[in-house]
Amino acid sequence: MIATRTPVSRRFSVAPMMDWTTPHFRYLARLLSRRALLYTEMVTTGALIHGDTGRFLRHHPAxxxxxxxxxxSNPSELAQCAALAEEYGFDExxxxxxCPSDRVQNNMIGACLMGxxxxxxLGVKAMMAATSLPVTVKHRIGIDGRESWEDLCHFIETVAAAGCRTFIVxxxxxxxxxLSPKENRDVPPLKYPWVYDLKARYPELEIIINGGIKTFDECHEHLRHTDGVMLGREAYHNPWLLAGVDSEFFDEPGPVATRHEALQAxxxxxxxxxxxxxxxxxxxxxxxxxxxxxxxxxxxRRHISENAHRPGSGIEVVLDALAKVHHPAPTPAREAVT
Structure with a gap:
């Protein structure tokens, strides 16, 4: 595994996804790529301050x-949690x-803050005063009722004036x-040119593009116009894609050559x-x-689905499932995912 902290680059990152980017998925992702920047699930300030802080912030050094x-959205609470992020060793x-869900809207969290x-x-400024870590913002290009180009630019300029230099869009x-949260990931049309135009208008800011990206070829096209790409569902459902990230975007060899090697590790x-x-x-x-x-x-998948939930299930379930998959010779990661 990783012996030292690796440089942080946002050229390629894996999106924060509720119930998906848990420590268990992140450990697998890191076995596949040393350089992809990983994100936790969203954790609310209330959960960190009033709940089991150690459990929410637990992660493996790898x-x-x-x-x-x-x-x-409360500046003092955000500041307190930003300080905790640094205390627990996070990089950003x-x-x-x-996030568009009703639950977070009611607590003034997520996409409603675009308005x-x-x-x-104010929250960004408070966070930056509380930590030396980079403070970044992940947002939409707008919300219903505030979806014009002028609204988006006003948002960027206002938050940048508070000190934020990195916007994940x-x-x-x-x-x-x-629309449900699920529908909000598919129904509103993607407007990649808007993100490109943000980078052109604000070249001093780091602009990362997110939403619907599935292939390395798409990533390279986006990187012609932005500073980085963030993949979500595709990286989760087809994690072997991550095995090609280090060679494709950082000109470094990947850590594993086969899926079997990754799971064995x-x-x-x-x-x-x-x-x-x-x-x-x-x-x-x-x-x-x-x-x-x-x-x-x-x-x-079937063997794991049928057996992993049984009382007392252990590592033998994974080994038996692994034995059902053909073990090919090592294949270059890009060839395997394209």
Whole structure:
């Protein structure tokens, strides 16, 4: 595993995703790429301040470089949590201004903050005063009722004036009334040129593009216009894609040559988690896509689905599932994912 902290680059990152970018998925992702920047699930300031702080911020040192995403809007609470991010060893603290769910809207968290850029600016300023970590903002290009180019520029300029230099832009608006969070990831049209235009208009800012990106070819096209790309669902459902990131975007060899090698490397971590009392199914649900599209991949997933939830299930379930997948000769990662 990784012996020293690696440089933080936002050229390629994996998006924060609720219930998906857990420590178990992030450990697998790091086995596949040393350089991709990883993000936690969104954690609300209230959960960190009033809940089990250690549990919410727990991560393995092998996950670095790693960013903590916060949900909140109260400046003093955001500042307190930004300080915790640094105390717990994260590399970046990110403010969520993109989540469209009703639950977070009611607590003035997520995409609804696109309508309150001054409030976001106050939060960013407080966070920057509380930590030496980079403070970044992940947001939409707008929300219903505030979806013009002028509204977006006003948001960027207001938050940048507070000191934020990095904006991760999901190239869709969020529809706060009438669409579910799932629909908000698909229904509003993608407007990649708007993100390109932000970089052209504000060249001094770091602009990262997010939303609907699936292939390395698409990534390279976006990188012609922006500073970095962030992938979400594609990286989760087809994690082997990450095995090509280091060579494709950083001109460095990847850490593993085959899917089998990656899963074998994860076995000691799985055993440690089982020893901590973590249910096997809570771990294995994040490795289901590793053999996506491979001979035996369906049998691999079926065996885990049918057995990982059983009482007392252990590492043998993973080993038996692995034995059902053909073990090919090492294949260059880009060839494997394109």
């Amino acid at each position: 996950e670095y470089p790693l960013a903590l995403q916060l949900g909140g 603290v990110n403010l969520n201004v993109g 309150h850029p001054e409030k976001v600016a 999901h190239a869709r608006i969020a529809v706060l009334e009438g 994860m076995l000691p971590f799985i055993e440690d988690e089982l020893d901590r009392g973590i249910y096997l199914s809570n771990i294995t649900r994040h490795i289901m896509g590793l053999f996506h599209g491979q001979p035996g991949g369906r049998q691999f």
